[in-house]
Amino acid sequence: SAVISQKPSRDICQRGTSLTIQCQVDSQVTMMFWYRQQPGQSLTLIATANQGSEATYESGFVIDKFPISRPNLTFSTLTVSNMSPEDSSIYLCSVAKWTSGGAGVYNEQFFGPGTRLTVL
Amino acid sequence: ELKVEQNPLFLSMQEGKNYTIYCNYSTTSDRLYWYRQDPGKSLESLFVLLSNGAVKQEGRLMASLDTKARLSTLHITAAVHDLSATYFCAVDLLIQGAQKLVFGQGTRLTINP
Numbered sequence: 001s002a003v004i005s006q007k008p009s010r011d012i013c014q015r016g017t018s019l020t021i022q023c024q025v026d027s028q029v030t031m032m033f034w035y036r037q038q039p040g041q042s043l044t045l046i047a048t049a050n051q052g053s054e055a056t057y058e059s060g061f062v063i064d065k066f067p068i069s070r071p072n073l074t075f076s077t078l079t080v081s082n083m084s085p086e087d088s089s090i091y092l093c094s095v096a097k098w099t100s101g102g103a104g105v106y107n108e109q110f111f112g113p114g115t116r117l118t119v120l
Numbered sequence: 121e122l123k124v125e126q127n128p129l130f131l132s133m134q135e136g137k138n139y140t141i142y143c144n145y146s147t148t149s150d151r152l153y154w155y156r157q158d159p160g161k162s163l164e165s166l167f168v169l170l171s172n173g174a175v176k177q178e179g180r181l182m183a184s185l186d187t188k189a190r191l192s193t194l195h196i197t198a199a200v201h202d203l204s205a206t207y208f209c210a211v212d213l214l215i216q217g218a219q220k221l222v223f224g225q226g227t228r229l230t231i232n233p
Contacts, residue, residue: 031219033221041225041226042208042223042224042225042226043163043208043210043221043223044223045220045221045222048218048220056218092162092163096219106151106168106170106212107212107219108153108165108168109153109165109210109221110165111155111162111163112162113161113162114161114162116160
């Protein structure tokens with residue numbers, strides 16, 4: 001498994017400001033991901049954070065709004081820029097680690113505790 | 121576009137009863153995960169299903185995967201209050217060499233004494 005921490009755990013922000021969320025893993029991982037979970041909803045993948053190159057964004061998410069850094073194999077940041085109330089969500093970091101199981105080797109994803117963001 | 125649909129989305133049941141949550145998906149995949157989320161908490165991995173016919177059991181929960189039918193089930197036996205949570209299935213896809221998880225909508229399970 002993986003031990004993942006996120007900072008901050010929650011924040012209340014004003015419209016038009018930006019917030020940077022940090023994700024730290026206890027071991028080196030190749031793949032890190034950022035998800036958004038809007039209130040009462042499922043998880044939506046924002047982007048894959050690539051070490052040494054630009055993040056890969058999913059449809060509907062752009063770098064100007066959600067810039068991502070991945071300076072090494074244990075750390076990533078997600079910035080939510082120029083926030084509006086619609087950005088109020090839980091933002092989750094996840095990592096994928098190769099795991100051995102009865103049916104072979106697979107890439108299992110583990111999730112951080114999340115950052116609960118409220119934008120006023 | 122890949123769709124992952126869970127049924128039901130809300131489930132209220134009494135302790136001691138049995139029930140099944142269904143997860144249908146629209147594209148080929150032989151890897152599916154079940155997660156549990158308690159209110160205000162992150163996701164906890166419950167089961168990893170890696171092949172057609174896979175069945176995993178942990179306590180009162182049992183998950184299965186039928187890749188031909190593109191269907192996974194999460195069966196709850198003799199439910200207890202502690203199982204109240206939201207349950208998500210997630211289909212594991214490899215798209216252009218990159219792994220992606222696509223989540224179902226979640227099933228909010230409430231177990232009443």
